[in-house]
Amino acid sequence: MQQTSPYAICAEQVYKQYKNGVQALSGLSLTVKRGEIFTLLGQNGAGKSTLIRILTTFLKPGSGKVSVLGLDLNRDADRIRAKIACVSQQTSIDMHLSLRENMMFQSRLYRIPKAAAKKRMDMLIDAFDLTQYLKYPVSSYSGGIKRRLDIALNLMSEPEVLFLDEPTVGMDIQSRMAMWKMMEKIREEFGTTVFLTTHYLEEADSLSDTVCIMKEGKEVAQGTPFALRQYIRQDMIRITFSSKSAAGDSVKRMSGLFLPDRIRIQDNCCLLFTEDIRRDMETANVFLLKNQIPFLGIEIKQPSLDDIFLKLTEDSKQEACI
Numbered sequence: 237m238q239q240t241s242p243y244a245i246c247a248e249q250v251y252k253q254y255k256n257g258v259q260a261l262s263g264l265s266l267t268v269k270r271g272e273i274f275t276l277l278g279q280n281g282a283g284k285s286t287l288i289r290i291l292t293t294f295l296k297p298g299s300g301k302v303s304v305l306g307l308d309l310n311r312d313a314d315r316i317r318a319k320i321a322c323v324s325q326q327t328s329i330d331m332h333l334s335l336r337e338n339m340m341f342q343s344r345l346y347r348i349p350k351a352a353a354k355k356r357m358d359m360l361i362d363a364f365d366l367t368q369y370l371k372y373p374v375s376s377y378s379g380g381i382k383r384r385l386d387i388a389l390n391l392m393s394e395p396e397v398l399f400l401d402e403p404t405v406g407m408d409i410q411s412r413m414a415m416w417k418m419m420e421k422i423r424e425e426f427g428t429t430v431f432l433t434t435h436y437l438e439e440a441d442s443l444s445d446t447v448c449i450m451k452e453g454k455e456v457a458q459g460t461p462f463a464l465r466q467y468i469r470q471d472m473i474r475i476t477f478s479s480k481s482a483a484g485d486s487v488k489r490m491s492g493l494f495l496p497d498r499i500r501i502q503d504n505c506c507l508l509f510t511e512d513i514r515r516d517m518e519t520a521n522v523f524l525l526k527n528q529i530p531f532l533g534i535e536i537k538q539p540s541l542d543d544i545f546l547k548l549t550e551d552s553k554q555e556a557c558i
């Protein structure tokens with residue numbers, strides 16, 4: 237009897253080199269639990285889209301072991317394809333068809349019986365608040381509504397894993413919030429595993445069960461947003477100056493006091509990563525006052541996911557699995 241894997245996705249030591257010699261993945265490993273929202277974060281060119289193309293069977297890895305829903309990617313690509321759906325940057329909506337026609341067309345691609353397809357369509361239209369748009373032509377929808385419809389289309393086949401490549405890119409805050417609600421609904425009500433990529437850190441923070449930070453084709457950290465924050469296990473001191481150049485000048489002057497990898501400039505602030513908050517707070521305060529360096533404020537700050545992302549993606553020596 238085949239055992240059900242607790243993991244939706246397992247990738248082990250995946251390498252991928254394109255024909256032009258670019259090494260897009262360099263030994264990437266990650267695990268995605270069934271039913272969770274998993275977010276992949278990485279700078280441009282980190283290899284996120286390459287990984288999605290591999291996991292959705294469009295691209296073969298050079299080497300490494302990948303299983304999706306317990307099925308081996310090399311042996312069972314067809315079976316995997318039947319159980320997943322992928323919403324990419326290019327929408328799969330046909331602008332000449334109505335909303336309902338688009339959904340029914342999708343159901344025919346998956347050979348879903350008509351009555352079942354109609355039931356599923358009505359449920360999805362209701363679940364994702366699309367009813368009010370039924371009377372308008374699809375071509376008139378805003379980008380956010382088109383994206384919502386695209387996701388609904390991809391859910392017609394009841395996929396077990398839904399891949400979303402930057403689902404909220406370029407959206408205004410209202411549309412992004414509607415999209416977050418939609419993703420939570422997909423996880424809560426349908427039990428679908430959601431695998432998404434994003435550049436928005438606050439999105440990863442508020443929405444994800446697990447976040448994986450990628451750099452240069454490899455994971456640098458994977459864990460819950462909370463665990464990632466704990467990973468740094470460092471408080472931060474934030475000193476605010478009147479301008480970025482004032483912050484830069486002060487950091488130069490303080491360079492003898494703190495190790496270079498403990499100091500970072502962010503906008504008009506200087507961030508000090510510290511393991512001894514009292515000692516370093518006193519050192520920084522005394523230095524600033526003694527040298528009459530003008531500053532607007534000094535405070536203790538918990539690192540955000542942003543700070544962790546910057547720290548991990550800037551420091552190539554850091555690696556962590558949480």
Ligand SMILES: Nc1ncnc2c1ncn2[C@@H]1O[C@H](COP(=O)(O)OP(=O)(O)OP(=O)(O)O)[C@@H](O)[C@H]1O
Pocket residue numbers: 254255256258259260278279280281282283284285286287
């Ligand atoms: N078809 C291709 N042929 C050759 N090189 C490619 C191809 N697709 C991607 N690359 C290169 O592989 C590396 C990883 O690209 P990928 O698109 O996977 O990164 P990404 O993290 O998705 O970036 P972005 O956030 O900008 O979409 C980059 O250096 C990119 O230029």
